[in-house]
Amino acid sequence: MAVTQAMAAPPRRSQRSFFPLLLIAPAASLLIAVLIYPLVAALIDAFFESSLLYPEKTFVGFENIVEALTIEFGPLLVTTLTFAVPATLAPFLIGLVAALGLNQRMRGRAALRSVLLFPWVLPGVVVSFLWLWIFDANYGVLNGLLRTAGLIDENIGWLQSGPGAMTAIIVARTWATFPWMMVMLLAALQSFPNDVYEAARMDGANSWQRFWNVTVPGLIPVASVVVLLEFIWNFQQFDLPYVLTQGGPAGATTTFSLAVYETAFKGFDLGMAGALGVLWMLVLLPAVLLYLRGMEREK
Template sequence: MLIYPLVAALADAFFDASLISSEKSFVGLENIVSAFQSDFGPLLAKTLTFAVPATVLPFAVGLVAALGLNQRMRGRAALRSVLLFPWVLPGVVVSFLWLWIFDANYGVLNGVLRTTGIVDENVGWLQSGPGAMTAVIVARTWASFPWMMVMLLAALQSFPGDVYEAARMDGANSWERFWHVTVPGLAPVAGVVVLLEFIWNFQQFDLLYVLTQGGPAGATTTFSLAVYETAFKGFDLGTAGALGVLWMLVLLPVVVLYLRGTEKER
């Protein structure tokens, strides 16, 4: 269930293989070299352009939310449940929700901006490269910050209270307590959370496919979309397998860092 599909897909990288034909011919590293020279650089750049902000922004929002929910306030449990809502929605539902929000003709965002007088006419958010990339990053941030919030909040609530009290008695102000007590305490959990989120974003498919399908003009085509389109629209399993090999090699060091981090935590 795990090993065979992986090995079979990667093995196609070394063959001239088609989805519509059972015949294969061995070509060695030809597919990998060709994919590396033609597609690797642009795909890596666009994948990182999506994955890095889509990891940093939800982490920042999740950290702020966790710090707020860690304070004593009325309705904290109810607010925590509400903030978890985006995370529990299926990815396709989230994608269609944001597709409706960013729609150029009847989207909620354009409606609000026109009503408030910020814009005079509808804006095609998904019709330009920068706009489409920003849209998918915003949608991913909304969907993924809750789980980061939960992990960071759990770490915050495990801190012994006497540590903060000792820092307060030593004269540390709020910023000094955050920087010298909270940040070092959160660092192990935060590192694992950021690495895991980056891995997920590097492989993100459903959100990108529903919102933009890699467009406009390939501006949001990441490794995941490129492999899908090459294999199932271009019927070229050899090139798709080669992209998969390059994709795996890029992501492998991050996976190793994540595994080392989790083992260190244990």
């Protein structure tokens, strides 16, 4: 019987080691089907003349990437950075001010915190249509308020000019994303030990000196991660510019994400869309590596 039990033990250990693989199999399958396979397929298409209109593919090497570099890459990079940089810095500054305010003792702080979190919980498409209604030239809320206040005599087409459309997208994105920055910065502020502030007061530091020499250095680790993550997300932003402007007017708000979508599903050119995707990924890769390096350092 002892021999029989010894022979039966290894299958149990094998089953125990196989069971975790069964648990992660559904999530891994979904990840492969939704993320990894489309990414690899798009990268492969970058080296082929490929179209949605016919199944044949012709290998063209780096021709698509060279064409994308010489024709579209520069304007797309400028437009994407024109959106991503202000849409990262503006919500960070607003979130920082809100976090500093909510960190003070005042009545109704919990209720105010809940109200300020409201834009963050809304889906991106809902936010997009909300701001599309606000900026509409004919029946938009913004034009209505300005006309009621007597500041304008006729409606302004906010989304019909390049600078106006880009500003509208940045404003909408700022409104939607400053709450999560506020939450992260507020959590960092509330983790500061009061002893440090008390020691600074005893040394004669005023409010500005305590903020600059105590608060700012303490916020830098969290702030750097928050800003870097927000920049990466903004560099990939799709729903907001697509709903508000569809990349217009005249391509003034066409970012990398919109260009890849339009090239693939409106121009039916999968090869050029894949080439733009490769360049997009290479531009964003340093920011991703910087974020991963920062996370490793914190660990």
